[in-house]
Amino acid sequence: MNRNGDLIEAEGLCKIYHTEGEDVHALRDVSISVARGEFLSIVGPSGCGKSTLLYVLGGLTTATSGSVRIDGQNLIGLSDTALSRVRAGTTGFVFQRFNLFPTLTVRQNIVLAQEISRSGARDMLNADEILSRVGLRGKERRRPSELSMGEQQRAAIARALAHCPAILLADEPTGNLDSANSEAIVALFREMHRDLRQTILLVTHNREVAEAAERIVQMRDGRIVHNS
Template sequence: MNNDLGHQTLEPLHAPIVNAPIIEVRNLIKTYRAGEVDVNALNGVSLDVARGEFLSIVGTSGSGKSTLFNILGGLTPPTSGSVSINGRDLSHMTDTQRNDLRKRTVGFVFQKYNLLPTLTAEQNIQIVRDVAGRPTAFDDQFREILAMLGIDKRMSHKPRALSGGEQQRVAIARAIVNGPAILLADEPTGNLDSKNSDVVLTLLRDLNKRLGQTILMITHNPEAAAYADRTIQMRDGKVVA
């Protein structure tokens, strides 16, 4: 598969805006109750992410990176602190408002592909359009993205007929079909061999560079993190580097 986009003329999904962070996090704290004890999963995290940046967040299990991922994606509210996504404050959003954020502003890619087994690859992507109340037909630009991902000829296949790498690429297409401003990827190569991992990471970098897609990738793998523009490290609920 040729992942070089030099011959294509894809329009950016989101034009970069200088000096305008798309994500702003200030003194973020998340506390969970474990029996009689309060456990701080996040302890005063602050960071900015520029529009169009590819940022990797590295840390071991329990470092707080997955909790940060869930808060940035509107999957869970913080205990205190502020989070602004594309100019909208998540800290005081209702469940309905966070759901709207997930539909329109943030796309998700997970370690598990989470494809519906009874649907074709195309239908797995289209269902996200349908949930957002948008036409399910793909436009020419998105079909070019499918070709870039190397799955344009695999749309009629169900997940069981696809390789792990192909399933993850379908999951990436599903995550960006609504043109989200931000793509959150949680260990996107965790279930892939080294060859398919390189393919997926290169494609994420291409989406970032050629389409202006802001990407935050959670990983424990320094080699995967190296594909990003910038890497931060987390330990014990804090950003340490």
């Protein structure tokens, strides 16, 4: 499955969550490669391991076994500090619940993300450029509670892009949005992919949202069952 120049190369990933009553096998021997600039979506029923896979690939969680290479660097065995340095330099996350800082304005949320990752990041876009890209110019002084759901998700995407991550990872980014806002967010992802050649991994339940991507990976019960 390995191809030359892949940005993400994961092989034989297993993830077991140890809970009180049982061990949950969330990933069972998952291998996946993602090319630089590729837009990939991951679909599958609830509980099949989509979020776990995304978090392992993004270095938010470690796998029980298997390997993950990002841009040639192996994440397995890195210390938490080293892992957070890799994250700050290469990945941006968008979550279903936005996770914005409620007391900060939209602009401050972006600037804070830039400050946190300053050490690892390469060519930083300026906050205003990012706000224009996501269609939030004029709303930069609002706090999250003063924005619609769709706008909050745009702000969260802006924050994820703040340090110019090589990879944008999005977990159900349209899960809390109505269909018009979902479509607008999907259009934004397509634009970022087309104009910025952004590598995007998008987890979604929604087949229509998934079809915005160039490739759809289907998971079931901790495994990849279809990779088109």
